[in-house]
Amino acid sequence: MRSRADISAQELALAAALLAFASCLGLAEATMLPPFPVPGVRIGLANVAVVIALVTLGGRWCITISLMRVVVVGLATGTLLGPVGMLSAAGGAAAAGVMLLLARSRAFSVLGVSLGGSVAHVSAQLVVAVLLSGSTAPLLLLPLSLALSLPSGLVIGYSARLLLSRLPSRSLSAV
């Protein structure tokens, strides 16, 4: 029988691996892929790791990994303490929170959870853009942002589902 300490160590190891995975994906996207010309809209590759964390480790780790990933990528790109860091943190927190709520409802699959997270990410960043600019003009980008975030959410959801299907079943836990 595994002790509580063993389970915690296993969780910690998986969480660290997922944080590293999320940070690598986030850095690769930030430095190598051209961003969409709309604030807040991106493919969100790092969200693959966050969705996997939600399914395998639960909500607490999902939110922790999402926010820690923002810190790691922000430190690496030098944007942590600026407005870009605020946008990233708001998007990451909103996405993790909405994904957690959707997952806890047990009505949605990984695809629906990812879709909700992608839309929450974009919406939160538009709200922060409104606060930063003191203008409601960023909200005019809502239709375009939504239209671009939906395929992103589906792609991330399918990718997470594919990777989850390769994980040993004992590392999967209920949300």
Add this chain to the structure above:
Amino acid sequence: MTPADRLLLVALVALAVLAVPITRLAAGSSAGTAIVRGPDGRSVIDLSENATYRVQGRDGEVVLRAVAGAVRVDSSTCADKLCVRSGALRAGRPIVCAPNGVTVVFGRVRGGELDAVSR
């Protein structure tokens, strides 16, 4: 996909489609002038003149270039340069430089002066 997934997808697509006419109405259309809003205030630029305008943002300077009735961001000190990549201002598609807190939309301001924009 579960039924809830499909319902969520349909609802979000419907929201995106419904938001188009609403934001188009709110955005207005080109009236020959554009409103620039930055941390230091709001200003109007005349799009009929070819000119370069400098706006002081939170993180540095945003340079706008008005040419042939269109305006676009020429350069910006922000990290991601999304405002530069977003191209010319269009109805329903404002220019937003979120890191610098600068937005540009079509419109007029009564008695508007170039108080926050230097040419």
